[in-house]
Amino acid sequence: xxxxxxxxxxxxxxxxxxxxxxxxxxxxxxxxxxxxxxxxxxxxxxxxxxxxxxxxxxxxxxxxxxxxxxxxxxxxxxxxxxxxxxxxxxxxxxxxxxxxxxxxxxxxxxxxxxxxxxxxxxxxxxxxxxxxxxxxxxxxxxxxxxxxxxxxxxxxxxxxxxxxxxxxxxxxxxxxxxxxxxxxxxxxxxxxxxxxxxxxxxxxxxxxxxxxxxxxxxxxxxxxxxxxxxxxxxxxxxxxxxxxxxxxxxxxxxxxxxxxxxxxxxxxxxxxxxxxxxxxxxxxxxxxxxxxxxxxxxxxxxxxxxxxxxxxxxxxxxxxxxxxxxxxxxxxxxxxxxxxxxxxxxxxxxxxxxxxxxxxxxxxxxxxxxxxxxxxxxxxxxxxxxxxxxxxxxxxxxxxxxxxxxxxxxxxxxxxxxxxxxxxxxxxxxxxxxxxxxxxxxxxxxxxxxxxxxxxxxxxxxxxxxxxxxxxxxxxxxxxxxxxxxxxxxxxxxxxxxxxxxxxxxxxxxxxxxxxxxxxxxxxxxxxxxxxxxxxxxxxxxxxxxxxxxxxxxxxxxxxxxxxxxxxxxxxxxxxxxxxxxxxxxxxxxxxxxxxx
Numbered sequence: 001x002x003x004x005x006x007x008x009x010x011x012x013x014x015x016x017x018x019x020x021x022x023x024x025x026x027x028x029x030x031x032x033x034x035x036x037x038x039x040x041x042x043x044x045x046x047x048x049x050x051x052x053x054x055x056x057x058x059x060x061x062x063x064x065x066x067x068x069x070x071x072x073x074x075x076x077x078x079x080x081x082x083x084x085x086x087x088x089x090x091x092x093x094x095x096x097x098x099x100x101x102x103x104x105x106x107x108x109x110x111x112x113x114x115x116x117x118x119x120x121x122x123x124x125x126x127x128x129x130x131x132x133x134x135x136x137x138x139x140x141x142x143x144x145x146x147x148x149x150x151x152x153x154x155x156x157x158x159x160x161x162x163x164x165x166x167x168x169x170x171x172x173x174x175x176x177x178x179x180x181x182x183x184x185x186x187x188x189x190x191x192x193x194x195x196x197x198x199x200x201x202x203x204x205x206x207x208x209x210x211x212x213x214x215x216x217x218x219x220x221x222x223x224x225x226x227x228x229x230x231x232x233x234x235x236x237x238x239x240x241x242x243x244x245x246x247x248x249x250x251x252x253x254x255x256x257x258x259x260x261x262x263x264x265x266x267x268x269x270x271x272x273x274x275x276x277x278x279x280x281x282x283x284x285x286x287x288x289x290x291x292x293x294x295x296x297x298x299x300x301x302x303x304x305x306x307x308x309x310x311x312x313x314x315x316x317x318x319x320x321x322x323x324x325x326x327x328x329x330x331x332x333x334x335x336x337x338x339x340x341x342x343x344x345x346x347x348x349x350x351x352x353x354x355x356x357x358x359x360x361x362x363x364x365x366x367x368x369x370x371x372x373x374x375x376x377x378x379x380x381x382x383x384x385x386x387x388x389x390x391x392x393x394x395x396x397x398x399x400x401x402x403x404x405x406x407x408x409x410x411x412x413x414x415x416x417x418x419x420x421x422x423x424x425x426x427x428x429x430x431x432x433x434x435x436x437x438x439x440x441x442x443x444x445x446x447x448x449x450x451x452x453x454x455x456x457x458x459x460x461x462x463x464x465x466x467x468x469x470x471x472x473x474x475x476x477x478x479x480x481x482x483x484x485x486x487x488x489x490x491x492x493x494x495x496x497x498x499x500x501x502x503x504x505x506x507x508x509x510x511x512x513x514x515x516x517x518x519x520x521x522x523x524x525x526x527x528x529x530x531x532x533x534x535x536x537x538x539x540x541x542x543x544x545x546x547x548x549x550x551x552x553x554x555x556x557x558x559x560x561x562x563x564x565x566x567x568x569x570x571x572x573x574x575x576x577x578x579x580x581x582x583x584x585x586x587x588x589x590x591x592x593x594x595x596x597x
Contacts, residue, residue, distance in 0.1 A: 011187060015180035023169045030165050038135060039122060042153050045076050046137040050149040053082065054142040065091035065146065066100060078151045079134070083112065085147030106150075111138040115148055124155070132156065191222075198226050205233050260352035263336065264292050264305060271347070280329060280352050301350065304333035308348035318355065328355040362427070380417060384410045419551035423534070426558040431479075433562055435586065438477045440505055440512075441466055447485045451492060458497045462488065469507035474586040479559045486552045487516045487579050494520035494577070507585065514581040522571040531569050532557045 049072055056068075065082050073080040073093025082091035087107020089100050106112055114121030115138040123136050138150040201213045212234060250272075254261055260277030264270050273287040283295050296302040300319050307313040312335050321327040330353040336346045387407045425431050444464055448455070455461070473480075491501045499519040506513045523531060534554045560567050565583040572578050 005188075011184035012177075012181060015184065016177060019173045019176050019180075023166075023173055026169060027166055034161055035124075035135070038153060039137070042078065042135060042137040042151050043120065043122060043139075045078060046139045046149060046151045049076070049080055049151060050139040050141045053146050053149055056143060062090050062100070063097065066097055067091075069093045076151070078153045081106070081150040081152065082141075082146045083107075083138075083148040083150060084145060087112065087147075090146060106148075109136075109138075109150075111136040111150060112148055114138070115140055115150075194222060198222075201230070258354070260350075260354075262287070262292070262305075262350040262352075263347060264309070264350075265347045266309060268292050268305075268309060270295065277350075277352055280354060301329075301331050301333075301352075304331055305348050305350055308333040308335050308350075325360070326356070328359045329353065330355050380410055380414050384414065419555060422555055423551060423558070426555070426562075431562070433476045433479070435474050435476060437472055437474050438480070440471060440473050443477060443481050443484060444503060446481060447488055450485060451489055454489065454492050458492060458495070460492050460495060460497070460499060460501060462501045462503055464503045466503075466505040467507055470505040470512050473512050473583060475563055475583065479562065483556050483559050483581070484514075484516070486556050490552065491516055491518035491520070491577070494518060496520065510585045512581075512583040512585055514583070515578060516581075517572055517576060517578040519576040522575060523569060523577050525571075528569055528571070532567070 052072070053068070069080045069082050069091035070093045078093075080091070080093045081089060083106050084090050087105040089095075089103045089106055092100055092103065095103060110125065111121035111123045114123070119140060121136070121138040124133070125136070126133050133155040134152040135155060136150060136152050138148050141147060141149045204213075213230065254272070254274035257274060257276060260280040261272070261274050262270060262277045262281075263272035268291050270287045270290055270292060273283075277283070278287065281296055281298070281301070285295075287295050292305050293302060296305065298319060298321075300317055304315045304317060307315055314332075314334050316330065316332045319329045319331050321329070332351045332353075334349045334351070336349050384407065387410060422431075441464070444462075444466075448462055488501060488503070495501060495518040501519075502515070502517040504515040504517075532553045534551055557567055560581060560583070563583055565581060567579060567581050570578045570580065
């Protein structure tokens with residue numbers, strides 16, 4: 001059904017109901033008003049009749065009373081009935097004398113009973129005498145022969161007047177309905193035209209054409225709503241265009257990325273994925289809309305996504321694939337928060353970095369260092385042995401001086417090769433930890449004994465201060481020995497003669513904190529962030545040339561990393577460098593190891 005038909009039917013129906021209701025109310029109101037007016041007049045006339053009859057001083061005969069009733073009835077235009085106190089009718093303007101004689105006793109009539117009790121009786125009822133609906137008004141009469149005067153008026157008078165009004169009302173209703181019909185038709189047609197124009201614009205929007213319309217919606221409520229919806233559509237179109245541009249930009253970025261990107265929602269279904277992630281994970285079907293468990297066959301990577309979704313946990317993991325050639329991926333799973341910065345899990349993002357080429361290059365480098373170091377060790381050892389033999393046999397002091405130089409640098413090359421070999425083993429994970437409960441003072445004492453010649457040569461002393469709670473620590477004793485020896489030896493090399501080295505160990509929050517501080521020149525601020533790099537040498541150390549290889553601090557950092565520990569370098573405010581080691585305090589039942597050095 002068209003909206004014009006609906007509007008026309010609704011307007012016509014409202015007009016019809018309104019007119020009929022108004023006509024009914026007018027008819028009812030007029031009927032009540034007519035009845036009230038007739039009743040009032042009838043009561044006044046009854047009072048007049050009662051007054052006139054009361055003034056008759058003598059007791060007239062029934063014939064006289066009947067003639068009196070007839071005369072009053074003609075004058076008043078109503079039926080006048082005179083009733084004796086006992087209820088007998090003694091006069092009636094509508095009956096003859098014979099009829100009066102045959103009339104029933106009226107003493108029990110409702111209006112007579114009311115008049116006897118309250119002085120006035122007004123009722124509306126069907127007259128059994130003349131078989132017409134009458135309105136009765138009865139009043140007591142102060143007369144010896146007449147007890148009550150009753151006037152009756154047939155309601156046909158009221159009905160005739162009401163019929164006249166109803167006829168006029170019906171004509172008015174017909175005219176009003178005709179006018180309402182015409183008005184409803186023109187109104188519904190105009191409204192239907194406006195709504196059809198708005199619907200046409202809406203259909204154009206639905207087809208994707210969001211160009212602004214030129215149609216004038218009008219200034220009423222429909223126009224206001226249409227303009228508001230039109231503005232909303234235009235704003236939505238602008239946002240959709242912006243989203244489309246952003247989506248195209250995102251797709252372009254994802255397609256050009258060397259990393260694989262996989263985005264899943266809170267239910268685990270893939271919402272975004274680039275081509276790179278499909279090749280990395282060997283996905284052979286379109287991933288969008290699939291569950292990540294159906295796509296990711298590597299349990300470690302699938303577990304990362306699950307942890308991000310269920311535990312809000314961000315993880316990074318290196319995953320190796322047993323393929324030819326071997327493939328290594330660095331998988332990073334991150335919780336995806338709301339786009340407006342609101343907290344809460346909105347999904348997860350998995351980013352995959354292909355580390356295969358890097359790992360192969362790193363392996364080549366490690367193999368090269370290991371092979372070169374191994375190949376250098378044999379000739380260096382032979383040169384050193386030959387030089388030692390020449391020093392013992394040659395008595396020439398000048399020759400011995402050059403041989404000493406050769407021996408010193410050969411020894412330095414030997415240390416360099418040893419450090420390179422150890423770094424290669426550390427990089428390859430070939431130095432497993434052997435954690436035992438050891439005495440920290442015993443390790444420090446062993447390092448002091450080993451470095452005694454250097455300390456005595458420079459008149460240095462070591463002030464050892466170990467907290468009772470840090471006396472024992474669970475570590476690999478040989479590796480911690482190498483760490484402390486390297487750091488104390490560095491402090492001795494750079495500390496001025498006659499100074500002291502402070503060794504402090506504390507237990508803080510279940511961590512063992514070890515500090516080794518010297519009174520040397522310190523470390524330039526620009527070098528603090530690079531001091532643990534391989535072969536990095538502070539400019540001042542080159543000038544002093546303490547004979548190091550530039551790998552000692554790098555080895556220290558690797559050895560502490562095996563213990564899940566860390567090391568940082570700082571400059572003391574009073575002068576000198578400070579190296580701070582943090583080792584986690586482990587709980588173990590390993591037996592205590594006594595160092596015998």
